[in-house]
Amino acid sequence: MDMIDPFGRTISYLRVSVTDRCDFRCTYCMAEDMTFLPKKDLLSLEELDRLCTVFIEKGVKKLRLTGGEPLVRKNIMHLVRQLSRHLDSGALEELTLTTNGSQLSRFAAELADCGVKRINVSLDTLDAEKFHQITRWGNLRKVMEGIDAAQKAGLKIKLNAVALRDFNDAEIPELMRWAHGRGMDLTLIETMPMGEIEADRTDQYLPLSILRASLERQFTLADIPYKTGGPARYAHVAETGGRLGFITPMTHNFCESCNRVRLTCTGTLYMCLGQEDAADLRAPLRASEGNELLDAAIDEAIGRKPKGHDFIIDRRTSRPSVSRHMSVTGG
Numbered sequence: 093m094d095m096i097d098p099f100g101r102t103i104s105y106l107r108v109s110v111t112d113r114c115d116f117r118c119t120y121c122m123a124e125d126m127t128f129l130p131k132k133d134l135l136s137l138e139e140l141d142r143l144c145t146v147f148i149e150k151g152v153k154k155l156r157l158t159g160g161e162p163l164v165r166k167n168i169m170h171l172v173r174q175l176s177r178h179l180d181s182g183a184l185e186e187l188t189l190t191t192n193g194s195q196l197s198r199f200a201a202e203l204a205d206c207g208v209k210r211i212n213v214s215l216d217t218l219d220a221e222k223f224h225q226i227t228r229w230g231n232l233r234k235v236m237e238g239i240d241a242a243q244k245a246g247l248k249i250k251l252n253a254v255a256l257r258d259f260n261d262a263e264i265p266e267l268m269r270w271a272h273g274r275g276m277d278l279t280l281i282e283t284m285p286m287g288e289i290e291a292d293r294t295d296q297y298l299p300l301s302i303l304r305a306s307l308e309r310q311f312t313l314a315d316i317p318y319k320t321g322g323p324a325r326y327a328h329v330a331e332t333g334g335r336l337g338f339i340t341p342m343t344h345n346f347c348e349s350c351n352r353v354r355l356t357c358t359g360t361l362y363m364c365l366g367q368e369d370a371a372d373l374r375a376p377l378r379a380s381e382g383n384e385l386l387d388a389a390i391d392e393a394i395g396r397k398p399k400g401h402d403f404i405i406d407r408r409t410s411r412p413s414v415s416r417h418m419s420v421t422g423g
């Protein structure tokens with residue numbers, strides 16, 4: 093039985109945050125002194141596998157591991173290897189992950205061996221100094237080595253960059269030329285008001301409508317119907333021959349085509365990135381060895397998936413729209 097929500101949307105995409113921890117502290121994502129979950133609260137890799145398997149049985153075709161930083165979870169490749177059996181059986185069409193790239197040089201070859209074909213790498217700048225400034229703890233050279241290793245292993249990469257006013261807006265043409273020159277798509281993302289951070293989101297927020305207009309003074313962008321199962325809308329860039337994606341939760345709401353739900357590392361299911369409502373799947377998971385309770389809890393949760401988010405960033409709204417940080421659900 094497919095999972096269909098009250099608005100007739102079929103849920104075929106599960107994003108799983110395997111850890112809330114990260115080896116970076118991006119200023120728009122986290123506070124510097126984040127408190128992370130005690131390790132004992134995390135679902136085991138076996139429990140995560142069981143949960144994912146139930147979702148796949150219920151119609152999930154695309155599964156993305158995220159975090160925190162998914163590649164810092166201990167033994168993460170064990171989970172990837174386990175999940176790859178669903179690729180082999182044909183039940184799952186795509187197993188992928190979103191990463192900051194810092195650990196990719198260690199894991200790229202094994203990811204490819206497990207049937208991962210494409211990954212998203214988050215990279216907001218090519219300037220080592222600015223990279224350190226925005227990630228607080230990151231080292232650009234390690235990310236570059238990771239990207240090299242991933243391409244060498246045959247993984248297709250999409251770069252994701254959060255557009256930040258007066259930080260990387262002037263650098264986007266260079267980032268795009270670099271990405272396209274290496275055969276990678278680049279997707280720009282609007283910053284979303286999630287969780288308390290030290291910085292002022294109003295200062296950081298850059299509507300992509302403005303950035304696109306400025307890019308169009310230098311480049312010829314033609315909208316194309318290309319889709320990767322996510323909310324990005326793509327344009328072909330004549331001068332580089334590459335694809336540029338736009339994810340615009342703030343300026344252009346795309347909830348009508350939402351096909352996804354998000355599971356955290358504690359077994360909490362968020363039916364919308366931009367709402368607080370969630371369902372606990374850990375209790376039904378642990379209550380019995382069979383999956384009937386879990387199955388019923390998932391159906392109940394999908395039955396209250398909201399129509400969409402109501403993110404707001406403006407000077408009158410000082411509190412974030414949702415209190416949790418992006419690192420809880422992993423984007």
Ligand code: SAM
Binds near residue numbers: 121122213284286418
């Ligand atoms: N650590 C992995 C990574 O860096 O891709 C996965 C988790 S990270 C939370 C996923 C994505 O969310 C990254 O591309 C990051 O830049 C983005 N992100 C984090 N906070 C955000 C926010 N408030 N608004 C928009 N994107 C955000």
